[in-house]
Amino acid sequence: MSLTARIVSALLAAVVVAIILQLQRRGGMGSKYGLLWMATSVVMVVLAAAPDVADTVGDWLGVDYTPSLVFMAALGFVLIVLVQYSWELNRSEQRIQVLMEEVALLRRELEEQRTGNGPADGSGSSEQATT
Amino acid sequence: MIPAYNEECTVGTVIAQVRRACSGPVEVVVVDDGSTDSTAKTAAAAGAIVLRLPVNLGYGVALRLGFRYAANRHWDHALVLDADGQHIASEIPVLLAACDSGADLVLGSRFHPDCPSPYQVSLTRRMAMRLVSRVIRHRRGVALTDPTSGFWAMSRPCVELFSQQLPAGYLDNLLGLSIAARAGLAIKEVPVTMAPRQGGQPSATGVALAYHYLRATLAVFIGGRS
The missing domain is CATH 1.20.5 (Single alpha-helices involved in coiled-coils or other helix-helix interfaces)
Incomplete structure (x- = not known):
């Protein structure tokens, strides 16, 4: 993955995390869906920071x-x-x-x-x- | 029982006609489905009992509210007709007589073979009704010529059934019909004539109407849920 692509995906993940955290802080989401979206943003951050994770998982599942x-x-x-x-x-x-x-x-x-x-x-x- | 949504021009006349057509003790209830005009005021001034829904929730909810009221008040019979003057109130005794002769649910049919002049409807509606009739006959074993009629009378068991089981969708009487048929109630059709709409707007046309019927048909298929 090129450096630019990495930066873009990292920025995107950061924006999502920021939005989720902000909503959560203002109590605009409640805990019911809050946890779900927190987990989602964590996954996004992980994928942006370490795209190799996706490759590893793909190897396990036999996805080329x-x-x-x-x-x-x-x-x-x-x-x-x-x-x-x-x-x-x-x-x-x-x-x-x-x-x-x-x-x-x-x-x-x-x-x-x-x-x-x-x-x-x-x-x-x-x-x-x-x- | 008269479900009404923005029918201020006609609801008063309909109430007066219903009163004239009925002998004996009768409660005229107008279920005002969140009208933005003076339907509720006009109906109250005409001497009807008004049940007012705070917002517009659709025909199905208005009906169920009416049935719940009727069940609470232990009505012997409930009769539903439109507020736009399309149903002729002088035919009420015909429906009630059919009710008394053993039917639990009596539908006023505009397309009954005994109708002197069959009512004209748009192609969409005609096609949709044919489809719906077929589904009901197939699924519930009841042959009907006008399953979407909004002019119907019922006995107390049917009122109680509807007050408990009518799903709170916006779908019309089809579901009620389906539920009644499944519960094994006796359903009958009598021929009625239909006056042209006296005022107000038809609830749906064209694509919206087709979608509405498609949804209703699906609902009859899956067994009376909205």
């Missing part, structure tokens, strides 16, 4: 062209993370929906209690929700 191994690993990792996000997003969406239904039912109950029982005129619900 090491860069393809790195690409495959990176792609696989990204794919898994994305699928996990889809799942997570879907779950939060459903929880939000249940919550909203609960809010609507509770609001109705509150109106009923305010106006006495029976079909209330519902004018108490005319304020706009800000979202």
Whole structure:
């Protein structure tokens, strides 16, 4: 690997580490994903500092062209993370929906209690929700 | 039960028509799916019970909220119709009569062979509905001419089933249908006529509609999850 390529990849890894650390420090990520991204940035730093590591691993696994191994690993990792996000997003969406239904039912109950029982005129619900 | 999203022009009329069409004790519930217009106010002024979702979450969530309310209040029957005036309220007794004669879920079909003048729909919708009908017949053994009808009535067991099991997706009644069929409830179709839309905007057209149906079909296939 040429010196320039090494410098570029080292810089890239440094930037990623800086971003992750900064986010982590401000509490913008939480520990749930924090650990995952810390580990990722460590791997990036290792690969940038010592590209031979990739070659060694490639030799173990019998891969002739090491860069393809790195690409495959990176792609696989990204794919898994994305699928996990889809799942997570879907779950939060459903929880939000249940919550909203609960809010609507509770609001109705509150109106009923305010106006006495029976079909209330519902004018108490005319304020706009800000979202 | 009337799910409504930005239907201030028509919801009042629909409520009045429903009241006129029903004899006996009836609760008219408008599920306002986060409308940004005065749908909730208009509905309340027309004497309906309004359940307001704080943000727009889609037809499926509005329906499930309505069913939960209906189940909490122990309704004997629940009837769903659109807020845009497309469903003719004077046909409500027809659906309820079918319910009383033993069906758990009654769909008002626009394409029933007994319809005097079949309702015209766009090519996308027609193709999609044919596909969906086929999937439902194949998977659930129920032959339907109009599985996407939004005009339906049901008995208490069906209300309770829906209030617990309707997945909280935005998908329409198809999933409900699928769930009801799987639970072994009796499903029936009756012919209805459909008025032209009185106001408001159709919920989806073209590619969005095709995607919507594709998703619904997949959901029916995998067994009623959103």
